[in-house]
Amino acid sequence: MDIFHRHRQANEHDAAATALERALQIPEYRAEALVWKGIAAMPQKPQLAFLFFANAAKALPDRADIHALVGRSLLAQGQPALATRYLTDAWKLQPNDLALRLTLWEARSQSETPADLRRMVLAHLPDIHAGKELAVVLKLLAAQADAPGTVGVVRYLPEQKEIQGWAIDLHNLQVPAVVQIEANGARINATASVSHPLLTAAGLPANHGGLRVSVPSPTPAVHLHFANGTPLLGSPVYAMPVFVPPASVGAGANNSxxxxxxxxxxxxxxxxxxxxxxxxxxxxxxxxxxxxxxxxxxxxxxxxxxxxxxxxxxxxxxxxxxxxxxxxxxxxxxxxxxxxxxxxxxxxxxxxxxxxxxxxxxxxxxxxxxxxxxxxxxxxxxxxxxxxxxxxxxxxxxxxxxxxxxxxxxxxxxxxxxxxxxxxxxxxxxxxxxxxxxxxxxxxxxxxxxxxxxxxxxxxxxxxxxxxxxxxxxxxxxxxxxxxxxxxxxxxxxxxxxxxxxxxxxxxxxxxxxxPARQALQQARLDNLARKPVNQRNASWQKDADPTLHVHDGSMQGDDFSLSYHQSSHSTWVRLTAALCPLPLNLEFELPGDFTRLVACMRHLPLQAIVFHNLARCPLGLCDLPAILDIPYRIQCRDDRLLDQQSDYDWQRFAREAASVQVPWPGLESRYSEALPDATVLADVILMNTAHPSHAPQLLMIGDSLHKSGAARSWLGLARHITHARLPIQLLAHSDSPWLNQLQATGSVQVLPEPEGFSLSERAQAAGCDGVLSLVEAPDSDWLAPRMAAELGVPLFARPTPQTSDTGAIALENLPFTLSLPQ
Structure with missing residues (x-):
């Protein structure tokens, strides 16, 4: 980074850019290099700047200045609501950083309603101790026609036995404000006529605005308000000594x-x-x-x-x-x-x-x-x-x-x-x-x-x-x-x-x-339900609950009754969720050991049908549930078709066949690109959308899993080709992978940041993602790309395959670049 800064200060831009790219490959310098990459991208490409800044912030979470830059990149692309949300989360962790607070006020001024903004300003005023920030918020208040013209802050200092603060009239800053003070039944008028360093630092008149009120005797309530009745923030003031706990007198198990x-x-x-x-x-x-x-x-x-x-x-x-x-x-x-x-x-x-x-x-x-x-x-x-x-x-x-x-x-x-x-x-x-x-x-x-x-x-x-x-x-x-x-x-x-x-x-x-204690209480609830009369059992479920059990891989939410399966390297377990009143029932079972207990619990549920989703990874034991419980079943295909139960089909066979037929994401044309001896050319790119894009895509989300070595190698080859051919696009990785470092080293792959609370679509939108790209030759039931494109609301670019049929997808015949994939 020292070399980069020397070249930058000497206006040697090409040499500085080369040094910066080298710094990106060194873990010790990568975060700082990302910041400078973001600074360079900010004027013309704020979405790309967001990528750089947000990834730098993840590496350096305690750097409030980098969080502020993330917020600025969102503001630069016209996303004040996202900026406010991101900056608020960062501010909660570092509430005293001035740069972060100033950027947050800028975002709030664009994203909040006038009333909400006013409430925020008044809530924060007592804790503002920097003149620059005070100037900003007072300007925001003064810009609101219906905001109070008089504003002030007071607090009690027990060591000095004195109330201190400031009071101003935003409509007449040159004249000291008049304040009424009430305590113990007495009322006096006072003028904010002393200087206050905070007001001076905010650019307000230096010779008045400050308040100092001596309180020689403890007073539980001192009221301070303007002539129009508006109280100063902090009033009534509790002007009492700091609490001193009484001496210990001991206690024991027999005391009340x-x-x-x-x-x-x-x-x-x-x-x-x-x-x-x-x-x-x-x-x-x-x-x-x-x-x-x-x-x-x-x-x-x-x-x-x-x-x-x-x-x-x-x-x-x-x-x-x-x-x-x-x-x-x-x-x-x-x-x-x-x-x-x-x-x-x-x-x-x-x-x-x-x-x-x-x-x-x-x-x-x-x-x-x-x-x-x-x-x-x-x-x-x-x-x-x-x-x-x-x-x-x-x-x-x-x-x-x-x-x-x-x-x-x-x-x-x-x-x-x-x-x-x-x-x-x-x-x-x-x-x-x-x-x-x-x-x-x-x-x-x-x-x-x-x-x-x-x-x-x-x-x-x-x-x-x-x-x-x-x-x-x-x-x-x-x-x-x-x-x-x-x-x-x-x-x-x-x-x-x-x-x-x-x-x-x-x-x-x-x-x-x-x-374990939560699960034990949940099991007790279900057991208690089973002991009740039928009419009471029926009344225990939420009204209008759908009596259909949805079996899925955990990706679905909102069902009244669901059975989600989860698999790790050493175990398989399922979570049963049911719409039991007044609090939902959540029970977990490890398979295959808890299967008998799972069936016993499910017999207490008012189920009328079972729908299986995402069958490719469904534990086979769950496929026996319809027969065991004597409940009809259906299979939800990826194209939203429902395959109904057929009596002459063996269930296991039917499940396997259903898993194989739920692949077809319609929309890819059946055409092949020519295969060269040393490369596969992605010359025939298909857009799953209803219209041509208005411009060539520049930031494409990787739509395939990078955990499989074959797919990861294809993406690595593409990334290298993009860099060597200097194609005007960047690739965006949305999940971690052992191949991620190699992909990033090409310079054409960036990692989609994960700000807390941001959905995938919001993250992609902030990064400027304008398409999802898939290199899969034979899509299967786990094909992520179509679902991702639909969630992000962007086109899907994919290789044509013989397993798909033309259903009206639009072919892009003349892209301005060709993607070559070394084998």
Whole structure:
């Protein structure tokens, strides 16, 4: 790369290009070389620049500047929505990088509605500390006709006992803004008349705009707003000292427990939660009290209902004078009884049976267990039926049934990486040693329980899941700009504090030690269903569910009943999915050992037909299911024909024949190109489309698997030919292969990047893919190219074969280049 830079600085372009191509072949320099290749391609070919930048970003994931370049390449090709999505994901990992933030604001300004953009700006303003970024976002606000003209930010500095911040009028920047301050019943007017370095750095007047308000005595709420009533961001200010936990007084297994329910909004949800805990109280032997902390709710009816419950002695009510947020609220609630264990219980949860006894029993099954998290429909690692998935909350009756089944199954506790705060049992001994929540650096919440759990783990404490308890959790369904920002900022803090935590979490998810407990509970659900009367069994399935079982290779989604098969080098297993209410049934079986159990489970399903898809790799044992279950079957061909069952056909023979006839992707003409002694010439190229392309393709996706050596050698020969003949095209590889390095070394093959959350078609679109190319001579049932072309919405170029017939495909007779394939 040093040679490249010397030639570049000397304007020796050809020599610089040669040095750069050499650098691409050296692993140590490849990522940086890709960046410079992208910079060179950006002005004329932003799609090609995306390829270079995105692959460089994959090699150097911590380089925020490269992520910003990826976003710029997407913006340059008119893809602001994709740019926003990519940059947002990158920003979540590195929220403090200025270049990344500036590029993201540019993308948002083009992709978001004015209202959404305004919400984002106001959410981010308190955390903007760079003048350049502040200038950008204030310009975005000022450009909106209906945006507030006055804006400001304030925060409390407990060391100085002072509120500091800034306030401006976007319509009159030359005049200091007037702010009204209210505290303890008094009201005064103040002027933002002091200088503020951030405003100066943003290019605003240097002699005013800043605010400094002395608060000599602790004050729970200081309100600051403009004359028009618009509050400054951060108001009301909680001008109180930092929380200091009380001294430890010890605790033990015989002490009572405080169940802490923080409440802010949601009248019905909160009362249902409290009532479920009250109903379960008499079923639990553990002495406990329900402590409800009302965090200055904006719902008067909720505040009144809580007072009524407290007056009847059913709950202990704590009312915050101002909204403290989750961390401050829970710290003070956990300090109410310094000798008790505590349970965090979200106000949108429901508990059943002896839930607290079972959680406590797990907590004291080992002295170094710090926290316990139950099964739930929505709770990160302990989510059921799928981990890390937010499922809808079941009905009250279904919740109670799931909890009772979990109790009966009694799966043993499972050690997990971190607990989840929707329902978290915490032992007092752990609180005493680990400390409370961090309200100084994570003051506005999100990630607080993860921080506490990781801190506890660093001190030798463990966290476990309790699969013998099921606590339903409604959970939030939307994420506002404020929450997205908080999650990103706090996650950055956690990554810095616990650098190995992310790798540990990913390794845990790959091992998935909770899976046996999930499977046991699923099997119990099915067994319980089998014991019910027929009318109740029939009512247990989702309404309007299609009673057809689809057997496939895992590539299909959305069926009410499906059996997907998966094969690895050492095992074959299937996943049975069924539309059981209230949560879907998911059971896995290893073949052939679990085949008898699979059949037994399938007999409980209300199946009326079986459709087989992608039979080429289907385990033969599954072909016996129609006969065993006495259910009619059909075979879905690749051309969407359905082959019906024929009584005079042997099933095994029929399956094999069906597998052989589902090849025909119609559309390739039956014509041959001439074969030369040393090469096969792809002179007759067919376009599977309804019209000629408007221009010759320049970026073609490799439409064949590169895992077979024969096919890979053909592609390597083609790639070398493209380079040597200087053909005006590039090839794009979409999957990994042992041949990938050799293909890339030709200089004519690029790897399609895999940004998280991007579909194959979005990735190909960003790269500028304008066709799929296949070199297969005799397509079989695993031919990827037609499906890929259809998914990407681009033409398919392929070699004509004698096994296909002309169905109206258009031949390109006069391509401007010829592809020669050395044998």
């Amino acid at each position: 427990v405080d169940v802490l329910i923080p409440v802010y909004d949601g009248l019905e949800e909160t009362l249902e939660c409290i009532n479920s805990a009250l109903d379960a109280r008499k079923l639990n032997r553990t002495a406990h009290r329900l402590v409800v902390i009302e965090d200055k709710t904006p719902v008067p009816a909720l505040a009144k209902a809580l007072k009524v419950l407290a007056a009847k002695g059913k709950i202990t009510l704590v009312q915050n004078a101002v909204n403290l947020g989750f961390i401050r609220t829970m710290n003070r609630a956990m300090a109410l009884s310094p000798n008790k264990d505590v349970v965090w219980l979200n106000a949108d949860t429901r508990v059943h049976g002896a839930w607290l006894d079972r959680l406590r029993e797990v907590a004291y099954s080992d002295e170094r267990i710090a926290s316990v998290t139950p099964f739930t429909n929505n709770g990160e690692l302990m989510s059921f039926p799928r981990s890390q998935v937010c499922h809808d909350m079941p009905s009250a009756k279904a919740q109670a049934e799931l909890d009772e089944l979990a109790r009966q199954v009694a799966s043993p506790p499972v050690e997990i990486e971190t607990g989840c705060g929707f329902c978290l049992y915490i032992k007092r001994a752990a609180l005493d040693e680990v400390g409370y929540l961090d309200e100084l650096h994570l003051a506005r919440g999100y990630g607080e329980e993860t921080d506490w759990c990781l801190r506890a783990r660093s001190k030798g404490w463990r966290h476990v899941g309790a699969p013998n308890v099921f606590v339903a959790h409604q959970g939030g369904i939307s994420f506002g700009a404020e929450k997205v920002l908080r999650v990103a900022m706090n996650n950055a803090i956690l990554r810095k504090r616990y650098p190995d935590a992310s790798a540990r979490y990913k390794a845990f998810c790959l091992r998935d030690p909770i899976k």
